[in-house]
Amino acid sequence: MGLYAGELLGLALPQSDKRLYTIVETDGCAADGIAVATNCWVGRRTLRIEDYGKVAATFVDTHTGQALRLVPRPDVRGRARDYAPQAPSKWEAQLIGYQLMPAAELFDVREVVLRTPVERLISRPGRKAICAACGEEIMNEREVTRDGLLLCRACAGESYYDELFSDSCMLSFQAAVSS
Ligand SMILES: [Zn+2]
Numbered sequence: 001m002g003l004y005a006g007e008l009l010g011l012a013l014p015q016s017d018k019r020l021y022t023i024v025e026t027d028g029c030a031a032d033g034i035a036v037a038t039n040c041w042v043g044r045r046t047l048r049i050e051d052y053g054k055v056a057a058t059f060v061d062t063h064t065g066q067a068l069r070l071v072p073r074p075d076v077r078g079r080a081r082d083y084a085p086q087a088p089s090k091w092e093a094q095l096i097g098y099q100l101m102p103a104a105e106l107f108d109v110r111e112v113v114l115r116t117p118v119e120r121l122i123s124r125p126g127r128k129a130i131c132a133a134c135g136e137e138i139m140n141e142r143e144v145t146r147d148g149l150l151l152c153r154a155c156a157g158e159s160y161y162d163e164l165f166s167d168s169c170m171l172s173f174q175a176a177v178s179s
Contacts, residue, residue, distance in 0.1 A: 001030075001070050002037030004103040005059035008068055014039030015046075021062050021118055022047050025054040045140070048121060060118050067114055070107045079105065131155055132176045149176060 002022070006013030011020055014037060022040040024031045027049050034057055040046040056071035073079075077090075080097025087093035098106065114121070123141035131138055133155035144156045153159070 001055075001057060001072075001107060002034045002040075002059070004107060004109075005057070005068055005070055006038065007103070008109065009059060009061045009066060011061060013037060018044065018046050019062055020046065021060040021122065022057055023050055023060070023114075023121075024048070024057040025050055025052040026056075027051050028055075030055045030057075045122065045125060058112055058114070060114065062118055062122070065118065067112050067118075069110045069112045072106060073108050076101070076106055147177060 003013055005022075006015075006020070009020070013020065016039070020038055020040055022034060022038055024034050024047065031047070031049060035041050035047055038047075038059070042049070054071065056069060058067055058069040060067040076098070077094060079101065080094045081087070081090075082097070083100040084093045084096035087096055125140055127139070127141050129138045129141075129143040129150055130136070131143070131152035132149045133151055136152055138152050142153060143150050144153055144158075145151070146156050154161075
């Protein structure tokens, strides 16, 4: 999927720079495969996971803004058998079939527009801010502004966790608002 996206976008992959930005729709093994094929990595801030539980990904050429979303066609599992009729199992039919099938037969490709521009997803690396409520450091422009206060997403109410024994974040937020 990654290599085909590179072919369609005219980019040599795996890339040696950060031109390709990939948004992968699963946190499963497909994410690692795409990372290896494209050389886009979470740690390099060229790979982002939007976990929809799908083997699908959007590949963005950050120079042109062109974005292609690729997803395996719904009938690929069955069609793999046509390419590997001797395979002793379904699994092996897929293993062999996917290698023989032309990429255009494997994937549906759609041109898409990102709802959040890629510049904002990438943001300004290296930028740092301090949350007015919890005092923790926020990197890469992920701070948000609420009531004129610069906050981390957690203190702004977007937290994915609750603290077990303390509501200090909420308390310090209230203190910061009232001061
Ligand atoms: Zn905070």
